[in-house]
Amino acid sequence: MLRYDERLGAFVPHREVDAADVAASRSGTTFVPHREVDALRRPLPRSHEKFVPHTGVDGLAIAGSAxxxxxxxxxLDSSHxxxxxxxVDLRLAHSPSRPPEVEEDRDHTPGAVLWFVPSDDPHKLTTHFVDMQRDATVADIAHAISAGLRSVEHVKRYTTIGTAHDQGKTSGTVASGIVAEISGEKMSSLGTTRFRPPYTPVAFAALAGRARGHLFDPVRVTAIHDWHIAHGAEFEDVGQWKRPRYYPRNGEDMHAAVKRETIAARNAVGILDGSTLGKIDVQGPDAAEFLDRIYTNIMSTLKIGSIRYGVMCGVDGMVIDDGTVLRTEEDRFxxxxxTGGAARVLDWLEEWLQTEWPELRVYLSSATEHLVTFPVVGPRSRAVIGELFPDxxxxxxxxxxxxxxxxKLANIPVRIARVSFSGELAYEVSVLSWYGLELWTRLIETGAKHGITPYGTEAMHVLRAEKGYPIVGQDTDGTVTPQDLGMSWVVSKKKLDFIGKRSFDRAANRDDTRRQLVGLLPDDPTKLIPEGSQLVTIESLDHATVPxxxxGFVTSSYDSHALGSTFALAxxxxxxxxxxxKINAVVNGELLPATITNHVLFDQEGVRRDG
Incomplete structure (x- = not known):
């Protein structure tokens, strides 16, 4: 515990607990000053450490704690x-009145402000958060002051405190207090950062992110959304899209439904609505050269009628997106x-095309909503495709x-691609969106005798994770290279240059101790390691040295019928x-042991891909 020493004017260690009925602490309350100019504020004594407006300003009445x-x-007296x-100032008639009768204010122990808990260990100050939205800490403020900054305006910009959604409403005064505490200045001399009109209150929902009701984001649905609703799909948000997560039958929970769906895809045939994947039409005389610069591997050698998997990296060599590329014509791909990266990738391509390589004759168009795509997956998928498309x-x-x-199907053009995100024999069937429902219905009808089963995104995740296929944004975090994912083969050694190439030669990117994608099999096959769990080598938490x-950490975790066990990627x-x-995952204060395996846990030889 800490005790405030009036003589020293600071908090000191205090091991004795004084007798008391109630021990209370509070954070200061602060007048909302945004409507007034900075000159209208003055600090109160240290016992209340807050800002209030000056009195004597025309048209401004101040009362209560403000x-x-x-x-x-x-x-109550001041409010009355x-x-x-x-x-009186407004010359409005009013009846004489008195404030409500209440007991006299009782004496209380003077308050003392604690802006942050002092520590002799500077490392601990890195976990004393000041601005939760910017992840800014007391240590950041200390660094700013040690760099010679004294104005709260400069500290704000150095640390980014107060620049997020709430514009300092939850952190501004606290930051000023910490600056005063560390620098030895008075808050009255520091003041606060300048507030600019107009003032708008911050909604709690803005601080909660997406964990709330409807947002301004448009809700996007596929061409067969109504079919999914009619067949009882449970949805999840993927980017702006509503995607079926699973299709429960007869009171199934998600675990039972996903198990049934994955069994169908592995042993018979499943079908997925994959229409939300981003699709960008790239065409022009220099389209091949452009894609060679964008992707880590070569796209210019791709033949018409062929497909190639590709990875995009940032200039730092870190993976930002991945997907397949189809060459449809000599100058068109x-x-x-x-799904979540479609708009970002299109913007990324346009930025390079317009600002760095304007000489390239390339034209980009989004085709995401123009086409629907339905992967037909499983050992019996060839039979379904063969019957529906006899030609x-x-x-x-x-x-x-x-x-x-x-x-063609009933004289309607259809494109079918041999691509698999499950490791199974698969055919991705695409058609213009307005024919989507008809195509889906015909696929379901044709596949009925083969046991065709619609599956959602949760089953898709299980299938792809069993094969060790990473999802950008889930199994990557902005610090992952293709080599970290076990995909050195996707980085060309022949191309002279591409975005991120030089960064692969940096010492940090060639370090053998970088975090790399692996699989995990828990010792107890019934225990699921939660995603995000930290991985440690210690055998016990009781006597572990802190920190x-x-x-490492777990990126994906599922229960697999095919493996007969839970598993994870990390x-x-x-x-x-x-x-x-062996490695241990920290789960709710306990250690869950697991064996480190190759990230490809199912069908490592890839024999199921061709049926």
Missing amino acids: AGKFGLREA KAVREAL LVYTT LDASNEAFPFMTWRDT ITMD LLVGGSTRLGE
């Missing part, structure tokens, strides 16, 4: 007086992106993996060199 009156009686004077030879010889073919070294320090070792 005027520094904290007792109930004096607050302020209202009476305002009515169809680029697939992640198409769906054999491996005529229609190999990573190629596409055009065909505990974290070797980013682990030096992961590729630690296969077979």
Whole structure:
């Protein structure tokens, strides 16, 4: 515990607990000064450490705690007086009245301000958060002051405190107090940062992010959304899209529904609405050269009718998106992106095209909502495709993996691609959006005798994770390179240059102890390691040295029927060199042991891909 020493004017260690009925602490309350100019504020004594407006300003009546009156009686008296004077100034008739009768304000122990808990260990100040939205800490303020900054305006800009959604409403006064405490200045001389009109209150929902009701974001749905609703789909938000997460039957919970859906995809045939994937039409005489600069691998050698998987990196060499690329004509490509990254990737491509390479003759168009795409997945998918499209030879010889073919259904153009995000034999069937429901219905009807089962995003995640396919944004965090994901093969050694190439030669990016993608199999196959769990090598938490070294964290975690166990994917320090070792996940204060495995846990040889 800490005790405030009036003589020293500081908090000192205090091991004795004084007898008391109630021990209370509070954060200061602060007058909302945004409507007034800075000159209207003055600080109160240290016992109340807050800002209040000056009195004597025309048209401004101050009362209660805003005027520094904290007792109930004096607050009511000041409020009554302020209202009476305002009515007189406005020349409004009013009846004589008195403030409500209340007990006299009782004496109380003077308050003392504690802006932050002092510590001799500077490391601890990095966990004393001041602005929760900017993750700014007391340590950041201390760094600003040690750099010679004294004005709260400068400290604000150095630390970014007060620049988020609430514009300092939850952190501004606290930051001023901490600056005063560390620098030895008075808050009266520091003041606060300048507030600019207009003043708008911050909604609590803005601080809660997306964990609330409807937002201003448009709700996007696919062409067969009504079919999903009619068949009982439970939805989840993916980017701005509503996607079916799973399709419960007969009172199934999510676990039971996902198990049924994954079994169908692995043993029979499943179908997914994958229409939300981003699609960008890239065309022009320099389209191939442009994509060579954007992707880590070569796209210019791709033949018409073929498909290539590609990874995009930032200038720092970190993965920002991935997907497949179809070459449809000599000067035209169809680029697939992640669902959540579609708009960002299009903006990324436009930025490079317009600001860095304006000489390239390339034109970009979003085709995401123009096309629907339905992956038909599983050992019996070839039978379904063959029956619905009798003019198409769906054999491996005529229609190999990573190629596409055009065909027709009732004279409607259809494009089918041999791409798999599950490791199973799969055909992705695409058509213009206004024919989407008809195509989906025909696929369901044709596949009925083969046991076709619609599956949602949760089953999709299980299937792809079993095969070790990463999802950008879930299994990556902005600090992950293709090599960290075990995909060195996707980085060309032949191309002279591409975005991120030089960064791969940095010492930090070539460090063998970087976090790398691995699989985890818990010792108890019924225990699910929560996503985000930290991974440690210690054998016990009871006598661990704090801070505990974290070797990595879990990025994806599922229960797998195919593996007969729960499993997880994780980013682990030096992961590729630690296969077979034991690691512990910290779960609710306990250690859950697991074995480190290759990130491909199912069908490592890839024999199921061709049926």
